Amino acid sequence: MIRDLGDGLVLRASTPADAEAMAAFVGDVLRAQDSDEPNHHMSAWTRDLHEGRHPTFRPGDCTIVADAGGRIVSCLHLVTQTWTYGGVPIAVGQPELIGTSPEYRGRHLVRAQFDVVHGWSAARGHPMLAISGIPWFYRQFGYELAIERGGGPGVRRDAIVPLPPPPPAWRVRRATVDDAAFLADTYTAAAARSLVSVPRDATLWRYELTGHSADSAQRRGVLVLERDGHTVGYITHGLELFSSGSLVVTQFELTAGVSWREAWLAALAPLFEAGDAVAAGTPVGRCTALSFWLLGREHPLDRVFRFQERDDPYAFYVRLPDVATFLRAVTPALERRLAASVCAGHSGTLTLGFYRDGVKLAFERGKVTVLEGWRPDIAVRGLEFGRTSPDARRPVAMFPDLTFLQLVFGFRSLRELEAAFPDCVVRTNEARALLDALFPRTPSDVWPVL
Numbered sequence: 549m550i551r552d553l554g555d556g557l558v559l560r561a562s563t564p565a566d567a568e569a570m571a572a573f574v575g576d577v578l579r580a581q582d583s584d585e586p587n588h589h590m591s592a593w594t595r596d597l598h599e600g601r602h603p604t605f606r607p608g609d610c611t612i613v614a615d616a617g618g619r620i621v622s623c624l625h626l627v628t629q630t631w632t633y634g635g636v637p638i639a640v641g642q643p644e645l646i647g648t649s650p651e652y653r654g655r656h657l658v659r660a661q662f663d664v665v666h667g668w669s670a671a672r673g674h675p676m677l678a679i680s681g682i683p684w685f686y687r688q689f690g691y692e693l694a695i696e697r698g699g700g701p702g703v704r705r706d707a708i709v710p711l712p713p714p715p716p717a718w719r720v721r722r723a724t725v726d727d728a729a730f731l732a733d734t735y736t737a738a739a740a741r742s743l744v745s746v747p748r749d750a751t752l753w754r755y756e757l758t759g760h761s762a763d764s765a766q767r768r769g770v771l772v773l774e775r776d777g778h779t780v781g782y783i784t785h786g787l788e789l790f791s792s793g794s795l796v797v798t799q800f801e802l803t804a805g806v807s808w809r810e811a812w813l814a815a816l817a818p819l820f821e822a823g824d825a826v827a828a829g830t831p832v833g834r835c836t837a838l839s840f841w842l843l844g845r846e847h848p849l850d851r852v853f854r855f856q857e858r859d860d861p862y863a864f865y866v867r868l869p870d871v872a873t874f875l876r877a878v879t880p881a882l883e884r885r886l887a888a889s890v891c892a893g894h895s896g897t898l899t900l901g902f903y904r905d906g907v908k909l910a911f912e913r914g915k916v917t918v919l920e921g922w923r924p925d926i927a928v929r930g931l932e933f934g935r936t937s938p939d940a941r942r943p944v945a946m947f948p949d950l951t952f953l954q955l956v957f958g959f960r961s962l963r964e965l966e967a968a969f970p971d972c973v974v975r976t977n978e979a980r981a982l983l984d985a986l987f988p989r990t991p992s993d994v995w996p997v998l
């Protein structure tokens with residue numbers, strides 16, 4: 549037991565013996581919105597985690613709140629992974645599969661588990677945590693919606709009738725483990741478009757191809773595109789249709805020098821066939837649309853077909869336990885961006901205030917020489933009007949609450965933040981140019997290893 553929560557409730561770490569009960573619990577609480585049916589895909593994924601099929605998750609990496617009868621009433625899983633930021637590897641903790649039985653909600657059971665799991669995450673040295681989660685809720689635990697997620701287009705099947713013929717010499721087939729090295733190379737090259745991405749080498753691709761149980765919510769269909777007998781691209785898709793009958797395409801990537809237009813034409817019929825295979829035996833019966841939402845807003849496919857439909861993007865939550873520690877970890881990425889900017893070779897200091905705390909950076913000819921936690925001094929003279937000031941105790945740029953994270957993760961430009969938050973104030977044009985150089989708005993494509 550980690551903590552006695554009173555009323556017969558205990559908070560403890562999971563053990564392998566919890567696998568079956570946990571699978572049932574998660575399938576029950578994480579069902580689709582307003583659904584009468586438990587989600588068996590969530591159950592299968594949970595069972596995979598607890599039975600040790602995931603590359604890094606261990607059965608003890610989950611907190612459970614159990615009632616006096618030993619029944620699970622709340623849970624929170626922590627999945628450790630390596631992501632990259634501007635190409636720099638970062639250890640990330642991802643809280644996932646979080647839920648409380650309806651009759652126990654609002655009793656701070658999730659809050660109590662975050663206390664424990666944030667301690668585990670600190671002990672594992674995660675400079676960053678991320679959650680794909682419901683709106684607003686995780687802000688309460690120090691998270692900010694800060695990495696763009698999705699926002700790509702979609703197409704209805706009846707909008708492209710008849711299907712254009714596939715270009716000659718193209719073939720689309722299911723991937724096998726023998727494709728793992730190709731998939732890893734092509735995926736890695738595509739990750740260069742993203743500020744934040746999740747590296748997958750051939751071993752992780754083999755996990756994606758064969759490591760999930762058949763019913764898992766995390767299993768993907770993987771198709772390989774061939775031209776003239778050579779592998780030139782791949783597509784991954786979900787194995788559940790959206791209720792509207794959409795097949796969700798989660799990745800679509802090509803090797804350099806291959807036509808996106810041809811690949812699009814080659815992929816259309818196989819994607820609808822894949823969708824029909826997923827639909828068979830479900831109430832939907834037939835794949836009625838393709839959703840490219842998860843490819844994001846700036847994917848090359850958007851430039852080879854005039855999509856008529858699109859849903860708004862969402863976001864990943866991010867928590868940085870210590871902003872300075874994170875920025876220190878990604879300093880090589882910051883220095884690279886600075887070197888490629890109008891502020892190349894910059895020398896000077898930059899104090900960032902988050903009103904109660906902050907960060908100080910110093911640069912010497914484009915290299916970061918100081919990066920540390922810093923406190924704006926409240927004993928300065930007079931009101932704060934955001935004007936230039938000779939007093940170094942005042943921050944040069946001010947960001948309310950956790951909004952600075954939106955800048956760090958390329959989610960909003962500085963100008964967008966200043967427009968949205970009147971208390972986001974930048975005192976000098978030098979600071980503005982420097983912040984634009986260090987933190988430009990940049991898309992991210994994050995496919996966590998789950």
Ligand SMILES: CC(C)(COP(=O)(O)OP(=O)(O)OC[C@H]1O[C@@H](n2cnc3c(N)ncnc32)[C@H](O)[C@@H]1OP(=O)(O)O)[C@@H](O)C(=O)NCCC(=O)NCCS
Nearest residue numbers: 577578646647648653654655656657658659680681682685
């Ligand atoms: C969201 C959920 C996990 C919250 O669990 P919980 O045990 O009620 O959470 P806590 O009591 O620790 O929540 C802390 C605070 O948030 C409030 N809260 C709970 N659920 C909330 C929600 N959906 N939206 C906003 N606030 C919520 C609580 O009332 C509490 O408020 P307080 O601090 O002012 O007293 C639970 O409602 C649930 O299982 N929902 C369905 C599944 C789900 O959406 N899971 C999350 C997937 S990302």
